[in-house]
Amino acid sequence: DAKTTQPNSMESNEEEPVHLPCNHSTISGTDYIHWYRQLPSQGPEYVIHGLTSNVNNRMASLAIAEDRKSSTLILHRATLRDAAVYYCILRRTGTASKLTFGTGTRLQVTL
Amino acid sequence: EPEVTQTPSHQVTQMGQEVILRCVPISNHLYFYWYRQILGQKVEFLVSFYNNEISEKSEIFDDQFSVERPDGSNFTLKIRSTKLEDSAMYFCASTLEGRPGGGELFFGEGSRLTVL
Numbered sequence: 001d002a003k004t005t006q007p008n009s010m011e012s013n014e015e016e017p018v019h020l021p022c023n024h025s026t027i028s029g030t031d032y033i034h035w036y037r038q039l040p041s042q043g044p045e046y047v048i049h050g051l052t053s054n055v056n057n058r059m060a061s062l063a064i065a066e067d068r069k070s071s072t073l074i075l076h077r078a079t080l081r082d083a084a085v086y087y088c089i090l091r092r093t094g095t096a097s098k099l100t101f102g103t104g105t106r107l108q109v110t111l
Numbered sequence: 112e113p114e115v116t117q118t119p120s121h122q123v124t125q126m127g128q129e130v131i132l133r134c135v136p137i138s139n140h141l142y143f144y145w146y147r148q149i150l151g152q153k154v155e156f157l158v159s160f161y162n163n164e165i166s167e168k169s170e171i172f173d174d175q176f177s178v179e180r181p182d183g184s185n186f187t188l189k190i191r192s193t194k195l196e197d198s199a200m201y202f203c204a205s206t207l208e209g210r211p212g213g214g215e216l217f218f219g220e221g222s223r224l225t226v227l
Contacts, residue, residue, distance in 0.1 A: 032212030032213065034212070034213075036216075038154070042220060042221075043115075043202045043204075043218030043219055043220055043221050044146075044154060044202070044204075044216075044218045045218065046215035046216060046217070049212050049213075049215070050212075051212055087154075091212065091213050093212050093213065097167075097213065098144065098156045098159055098167060099156070099216060100156060101146075101153050101154040101155070101156075102153065103153060
């Protein structure tokens with residue numbers, strides 16, 4: 001599986017935007033970029049995914065670099081409820097392939 | 112909103128005992144997974160299951176582990192003879208698949224297994 005690199009932790013103030021970076025320099029053409037998060041004491045939760053174009057949904061936006069070697073998850077207004085570990089995962093297309101979780105970025109949101 | 116449900120939420124067992132963890136995936140989903148997370152560590156893939164057979168399994172998923180979908184709704188993980196190192200949170204997940212890049216996986220809240 002192609003590897004992703006994320007900062008161990010980040011902090012944000014509530015109501016401010018958060019940009020969570022992810023490097024994936026060995027990404028292949030068939031890899032989609034998925035983001036999941038894990039709130040304390042809960043199972044992982046899907047956030048967003050994309051291939052080449054930027055993507056938006058009700059939870060977040062995903063900005064993908066033109067060369068696809070990096071991406072950024074954007075939370076437009078962080079709330080206390082967004083405090084979680086965020087995982088950037090490459091997933092091969094075409095199969096019900098597994099997700100391989102790394103250590104992720106622990107996001108702390110403060111008042 | 113449909114959800115994946117897991118039982119029990121917490122099970123304590125003695126080393127060497129058999130344990131069955133149960134999951135009810137979302138009803139129209141076709142692909143099923145088990146993951147585990149040892150306290151303070153990464154979420155680790157165990158096994159994926161489709162069309163009544165294992166699609167992929169990790170090195171962790173040895174002969175002590177088995178999965179079954181006995182009745183079209185439940186999806187179970189059995190650990191035949193538990194070891195201390197099996198103590199972890201076990202997550203079940205399911206997906207409908209079919210979307211480009213893979214459908215989102217829906218995870219349950221987890222079953223915490225404590226082996227004494």
